[in-house]
Amino acid sequence: MDAAEFRKSGKQMVDYIADYLEKIDKRQVFPDVEPGYLRPLIPDCAPQDPESFDDVFKDIEKIIMPGAASPACTELETVMMDWLGKMINLPEEFLAEKGGQGGGVIQGSASEATLISLLAARTKTIRRVQSEKPELTEADIMGRLVAYASDQAHSSVEKAALIGGVKIKKVSSDDKFSVCGSSLKKVLDEDRASGLIPFFFCATLGTTPCCSFDKLFDLGPICNKKSFWMHIDAAYAGSAFICPEFRHLLNGVEFADSFMFNPHKWLLVNFDCSAMWVKKRSDITSVFKLEPLYLQHQHQDSGLVTDYRHWQIPLGRRFRSLKLWFVLRMYGVRGLQEHIRKHIRLSHQFEDLVLQDERFEICAEVVLGLVCFRLKGSNELNKELLKSINEAKKIHLVPCHLREKFVLRFAICSRVVETTHVEFAWQHISQLATDLLKAWEQNHHQQHQQ
Amino acid sequence: MDAAEFRKSGKQMVDYIADYLEKIDKRQVFPDVEPGYLRPLIPDCAPQDPESFDDVFKDIEKIIMPGAASPACTELETVMMDWLGKMINLPEEFLAEKGGQGGGVIQGSASEATLISLLAARTKTIRRVQSEKPELTEADIMGRLVAYASDQAHSSVEKAALIGGVKIKKVSSDDKFSVCGSSLKKVLDEDRASGLIPFFFCATLGTTPCCSFDKLFDLGPICNKKSFWMHIDAAYAGSAFICPEFRHLLNGVEFADSFMFNPHKWLLVNFDCSAMWVKKRSDITSVFKLEPLYLQHQHQDSGLVTDYRHWQIPLGRRFRSLKLWFVLRMYGVRGLQEHIRKHIRLSHQFEDLVLQDERFEICAEVVLGLVCFRLKGSNELNKELLKSINEAKKIHLVPCHLREKFVLRFAICSRVVETTHVEFAWQHISQLATDLLKAWEQNHHQQHQQ
Incomplete structure (x- = not known):
């Protein structure tokens, strides 16, 4: 879209908003749709070729408005995250579409995605260790938990550990600035021998300093062996995986528990839009699940509804999947x-x-x-x-x-x-x-x- | 602004953006301004009477663009938070303008503001207890920390405690659904006697269930007595304090370490915009301060620059203060x-x-x-x-x-x-x-x- 088209489409959108506000009292306050209404209305993957702004624009009234802000906001996000996941050929376990245990969510930043995955890992590990060694208190366990990341990893990993109240150690990268399996294994062995409890590794694909790649194929089996969480931060590099010739850089993602990249960094989506996927939704939601009456609803326990508030730190959410929907369709x-x-x-x-x-x-x-x-x-x-x-x-x-x-x-x-x-x-x-x-x-x- | 004005102004803005993009290569990539450039260019408080869209609009090119995204984004935020603080007559200690130790920041949600204040309190308490009792490890202390909030408080307080890895207890509210001093004192005395370390109380002004108000005047001195953090969550009610006849509901804020309300809830600012103030900036920044080389800059240690990345969970930031600037000026x-x-x-x-x-x-x-x-x-x-x-x-x-x-x-x-x-x-x-x-x-x- 060039500047001339932007002028035209932008003004069309301004008029749409003004029309909406002028006639808002003619609209119903609560939608008629049932949970799951949206997915059947749109294709199950992003188009290969660009669609026109007008085509996408028409779908707002047809597809989004009947579902109002809720459930449309949630459902479009779930489907867009499946579209995006398929574009980078993410293993099916990370997708929500076939009623599996995984799925995607849009976070506000890579920092939040790292924090959420670290907290999920922390909760999971505390529960496991408590069941194995009931004599240990939660504080005892917390004091022994250790998270790991490359010495090239982004400062947000250290920030997540600080917030989560756990130790963090840097794993030495090799001469290509990549972490390989032997390097991680060495520090894990030492730490386990001294009574610490390693629980989380944040692998980086495309480090901030020099865009190096940790060796997932090497690291994955080590992480999976001892119920130890592997998160992958591909904040910048992730967008490149939509090209088949770069997809090999993501090989090994099948070992990860969670994965994220920032479409706002390199996929022409405006800031903020941090795409995060997990293999098991319940790992994340079990960290947070709180149900005051004012947040309960009739589909609470139906399994039909994704309550994204349990996937993130804020309670409120913006309708960020609209950005993805527009960009993926207008570029193809x-x-x-x-x-x-x-x-x-x-x-x-x-x-x-x-x-x-x-x-x-x-x-x-x-x-x-x-x-x-x-x-x-x-x-x-x-x-x-x-x-x-x-x-x-x-x-x-x-x-x-x-x-x-x-x-x-x-x-x-x-x-x-x-x-x-x-x-x-x-x-x-x-x-x-x-x-x-x-x-x-x-x-x-x-x-x-x- | 009615729908007709919105159509006009909205389209004006679309053209401005298109012009900007068409001529972007004529602009300098880095601004010429020095830190602190913005404050002298704008008034030191919000106007009483409305200004026109055109007046505000002109100031974008005049005041914002010379400072580009940085430092304009940071500096406008600091000044807008001062404007807003003055509108609710917040004690001067919470403002940044006179080179004091306080200041405001825009967070994404009340949940994040609560979490940030809880983390600041946690860090501060751990450091204090460690200096008093060097024999205690961080894990020992963490295991004994207790946060408190009303039984009417929002679920986000419990969420913050879960993330921060600390215990949380509900304090009984009275027959008006308010927490009074005696109720807090009782549970603090009991917990201290049993070896726990109370460190954080989240008072609510305008609870979610029924808009009740905790008794700050009663609670404040109890919190202040034993270096115990008081955060005030006035997410909804806070906007009302701009009216002198409701300002008394905020009396007692002088006892608080941090205070927040959501202009996106009731002050006509679009979601999200959570306004948070602290008395001592360093309480917050000391939780997070991490300085990788790619985030360092020449004003790092000058004290002239507010590094908001140390005030929040994400690293990236949106230019949310623009919303405040427009709304405060266009409504007055x-x-x-x-x-x-x-x-x-x-x-x-x-x-x-x-x-x-x-x-x-x-x-x-x-x-x-x-x-x-x-x-x-x-x-x-x-x-x-x-x-x-x-x-x-x-x-x-x-x-x-x-x-x-x-x-x-x-x-x-x-x-x-x-x-x-x-x-x-x-x-x-x-x-x-x-x-x-x-x-x-x-x-x-x-x-x-x-």
């Missing part, structure tokens, strides 16, 4: 795949430009849309380069540390980025590097003379 | 006061109608926009009445239990509600009650004959 799977492929092509274009310049080095394998690079030389030099880039305000880069190295990160993000932008960015960086190296040398030369 | 304080007063007038109108009908009783004092009522008679009878009301789908009521009584709740909520709607609702309820009582009597009569 093919349109979204093109978007992902273009970004990855552009990151490799940037990588090539870096590799052609002997002054620079690539610091981690370029797999998706992120290029980690630096000037060969000291961290000081690279800090200076970053400073000059960001002070020029033509482009903006965020750095990271990879082991002892200070590294610059070039991230392809925008919906409208093109080859010319990448060329421009590289020329700009290259010129600043030339200027910097010259000044640096002069400075060095002067110091020698003094 | 007077417009919002009128809105609150109208709702409360209408709830008393409904109360009067109920009181004029001898078949009905009022079940709790009507203070704000909620009327708790029922047919004199059995709970079964009232459940039948609720069923017939909700099945007719002309209006929708949500019930509650007040002690042994099953009670119907009539809540004034809509922006566009008028006297005629209240009259209609009462006539409808009254007619359904007549039909029900007739059927009930016939049924009773038949049973006697059989």
Whole structure:
């Protein structure tokens, strides 16, 4: 959708809202539909090819409005999460559609998804240990629980452990910045031997610093062996799995208890929209289930209704699945795949430009849309380069540390980025590097003379 | 703003967004402003009288865009929270403006605000107890921590305690469904005597079942005496405190460590917008402070910058203060006061109608926009009445239990509600009650004959 179409469709939507508000008293206060009404009304997977805004728009009155905010909000979310799950070929156990035990939910952030999965694991482990060793109090067990994540994992994993009141340990990643099985096994063995209770591992697919991937195939069996929760945080990388050629990066997800990625990061869905799936819904809902009378309803125990309030921290919910519905239909799977492929092509274009310049080095394998690079030389030099880039305000880069190295990160993000932008960015960086190296040398030369 | 104005302004906004996207490559990627740029550009409190949409709209390009998403998003939030705090005459300690230790933040829900305050209290208490009794481990202390809330408190308080891994106890409310000091003191004394560590009390102003108010003046000194956190959840009632005649209901807030209410509930701000204030920012940020390199910035330790990511569970943030800015300016304080007063007038109108009908009783004092009522008679009878009301789908009521009584709740909520709607609702309820009582009597009569 270009700006002209946006003007037209946006105004159509404004009129729809105004019409709705003007005639709101003609609408029924409570819908006539029964739970489960929505799924049969829409296809069971996302379209391959784009649909028009008008087609999607018409379905609001036809499909959403009869189910009002509730149950439409819940039911569209469940079905959209199935659509999205199928787009990345998630194992069936994670889907809700066939009356299985799994399903998806939209959380507000990857942090919340990690926290929810950690809490589910905590509850499950406390119950198991209490049944095995009734002499232990909940506090005794809590004090011995340990969560794990890569030394490359996002800070939100540590935050989740802090909130949940449990210890967290970092597992060493290898020379590719990936955690492999032996590394996890070693720390688990040591901790179990010293009386601790390992209960949760957060694997990362596409780490924040350099987009490295933990080795699920290696790690999964270790986690599954001793009723130990494996959560996968693929916040950024997850969107790429809609392309068959990148789907192999998700292999091993079948070992996980929960999985998440952020369609708001790379799938053209506006912030916030964090897609999370679990294999067993009851693992999550049993953490929270509270039923005051003012929240009870007639379908409470029917099994027909998904009470998402038990899947998350807030009670209230926004209708975020509408965003997914619009985006998945208006781009179609093919349109979204093109978007992902273009970004990855552009990151490799940037990588090539870096590799052609002997002054620079690539610091981690370029797999998706992120290029980690630096000037060969000291961290000081690279800090200076970053400073000059960001002070020029033509482009903006965020750095990271990879082991002892200070590294610059070039991230392809925008919906409208093109080859010319990448060329421009590289020329700009290259010129600043030339200027910097010259000044640096002069400075060095002067110091020698003094 | 009526529907016609909404059509005009909405379309103006659509064009603005389209223009922005069309010319995005002409904008700088990083703002030129320094931290603190925004506050001097706008007034230090909300206007009393409404401003036009055009006036507010112009300020987007003038005030927000030069600060881009960051720091504008953060700085507008801090200032809007000061505006809102002043509108309810919150003690200065809770405001950020004069370089004090307090300040406000927008959370996504009351549940999150309660959780954050409980976690802050937990961290603070663990540190204090550890310094007093170094022989205790964190797990020992966690196992002895107890949080408290009224037996009328919202289920989110129990949820927060479950997440935080601490015990929670309900404090008995009195015959007005309020918690008074003696009731809290009794349970605290008992628990302290048995070796537990009380650390957190969530007082409620405007409980969900019947809009009762805990007695802050009574409770505050008890909480303050032994470094024990008092959080106030005024999710619904808080908006009313912008009217001087209802502000007395907030008296005693000076004893609290944290306070919250939901402008999205009753202040015409769209969901979600949960306003939370603390007296000491560092109590909250010390729970979470994590500083990976990719989140560091040059103003890190300057004290000039509010890093809201340390005030909340998610890392990412939406620009929710824009909603507040628009609403507070387009209604003005007077417009919002009128809105609150109208709702409360209408709830008393409904109360009067109920009181004029001898078949009905009022079940709790009507203070704000909620009327708790029922047919004199059995709970079964009232459940039948609720069923017939909700099945007719002309209006929708949500019930509650007040002690042994099953009670119907009539809540004034809509922006566009008028006297005629209240009259209609009462006539409808009254007619359904007549039909029900007739059927009930016939049924009773038949049973006697059989």
